[in-house]
Amino acid sequence: MAKKTYFTSESVTEGHPDKICDQISDAILDDLLAQDPDSRTAIEALTTTGTVHVAGEVTTDGYADVQQIVRRTLKEIGYTDPRYGIDCEDAGVWVAIHAQSKDIARGVKRAKSGQQGAGDQGMMFGYACDETPELMPLPIMLAHRLTHKLAEVRRHNAHNALGPDGKSQVTVEYRAGRPHRLEAVVIAQQHIADLPERELKKLILEKVVKPVCGKYLDPKTKVFINATGRFVIGGPEGDTGVTGRKIIVDTYGGMGRHGGGCFSGKDPSKVDRSAAYACRYIAKNVVAAGLASRCEVQLAYAIGVADPMAVFVDTFGTGKIADDRIADLIKKRFPLRPSAIIAHLRLKRPIYKKTAAYGHFGRNDPDFTWERTDKAAALRRAAGL
Numbered sequence: 484m485a486k487k488t489y490f491t492s493e494s495v496t497e498g499h500p501d502k503i504c505d506q507i508s509d510a511i512l513d514d515l516l517a518q519d520p521d522s523r524t525a526i527e528a529l530t531t532t533g534t535v536h537v538a539g540e541v542t543t544d545g546y547a548d549v550q551q552i553v554r555r556t557l558k559e560i561g562y563t564d565p566r567y568g569i570d571c572e573d574a575g576v577w578v579a580i581h582a583q584s585k586d587i588a589r590g591v592k593r594a595k596s597g598q599q600g601a602g603d604q605g606m607m608f609g610y611a612c613d614e615t616p617e618l619m620p621l622p623i624m625l626a627h628r629l630t631h632k633l634a635e636v637r638r639h640n641a642h643n644a645l646g647p648d649g650k651s652q653v654t655v656e657y658r659a660g661r662p663h664r665l666e667a668v669v670i671a672q673q674h675i676a677d678l679p680e681r682e683l684k685k686l687i688l689e690k691v692v693k694p695v696c697g698k699y700l701d702p703k704t705k706v707f708i709n710a711t712g713r714f715v716i717g718g719p720e721g722d723t724g725v726t727g728r729k730i731i732v733d734t735y736g737g738m739g740r741h742g743g744g745c746f747s748g749k750d751p752s753k754v755d756r757s758a759a760y761a762c763r764y765i766a767k768n769v770v771a772a773g774l775a776s777r778c779e780v781q782l783a784y785a786i787g788v789a790d791p792m793a794v795f796v797d798t799f800g801t802g803k804i805a806d807d808r809i810a811d812l813i814k815k816r817f818p819l820r821p822s823a824i825i826a827h828l829r830l831k832r833p834i835y836k837k838t839a840a841y842g843h844f845g846r847n848d849p850d851f852t853w854e855r856t857d858k859a860a861a862l863r864r865a866a867g868l
Contacts, residue, residue: 494623494732498560504724608780664704673718778801795810815865830852
């Protein structure tokens with residue numbers, strides 16, 4: 484009998500406190516990029532009961548009305564009722580944004596034209612595998628689909644009984660390294676106080692869990708919906724939120740490694756963001772080319788230096804050719820310098836707010852240029868496959 488293993492990933496809805504902050508940070512970035520594509524930002528947000536605090540550093544020729552952006556973002560998420568811990572009209576918004584350090588700016592700008600240096604040191608990872616059509620791990624894809632479906636059901640619930648805050652978690656059973664079934668599904672969904680527990684569980688089971696996970700459910704799958712029986716106090720009232728605290732949700736659900744830097748609020752001169760997108764782009768093309776069924780790529784940078792310090796490839800024993808040969812192909816065929824990554828993936832556009840919930844990878848959206856597999860055929864030919 485094939486060996487059984489289990490892997491678990493989680494996701495959160497756009498109304499989760501940390502995700503509120505990610506979306507606010509990226510909404511401000513988008514607003515500035517729309518005015519000045521060369522804007523450089525590092526925007527952080529914090530939210531707790533009834534309040535949002537925004538801080539960070541900016542270099543731009545544009546102007547962002549942060550108060551209005553925060554309130555608009557809260558409204559779009561669904562925080563329009565004080566019962567859910569914060570509402571867009573009455574929330575207190577504090578802003579402390581100042582100019583970017585000239586020392587940091589110098590490290591990016593001093594390089595010759597076309598040789599823009601990295602905005603900071605750091606290492607970034609990208610991952611892809613052939614478990615799903617999106618070339619993503621199944622656990623994180625199912626977790627995202629569940630939270631996205633929770634939000635969809637909330638928006639269409641006639642009784643306005645569900646709140647914006649919610650979470651999902653799935654445990655996938657693997658056999659011989661391939662997804663086989665779901666061992667467990669966990670859902671937490673904010674709701675109003677007078678919604679009967681039985682009614683809530685039936686609604687989520689029938690409208691969320693079964694439509695999303697039906698193919699992988701069986702009689703032994705454990706399903707837990709609001710396991711404590713009550714989730715009324717949610718959003719910023721129930722849990723303080725901070726930008727960048729859901730980096731594993733944002734990427735591969737723990738299946739791939741993470742360099743540690745978050746994405747939201749950072750313009751593409753920050754390799755935390757742009758090089759992580761490049762790593763995903765590279766890994767996805769390697770798998771799409773059939774060079775491996777799993778691939779992880781790491782790039783490492785030094786502040787002010789254009790070329791990466793190193794390129795690392797691991798195909799976990801699934802490569803059709805040696806990992807070091809794949810690394811050589813990557814160096815020849817992919818943009819690796821920050822300015823080249825930004826140009827090739829067209830990253831100076833206001834596209835980031837929609838990345839800030841339900842994952843930055845595995846999305847079928849033309850603005851997510853790092854999801855293209857346009858280099859797969861050339862890679863395959865170069866590898867002689």
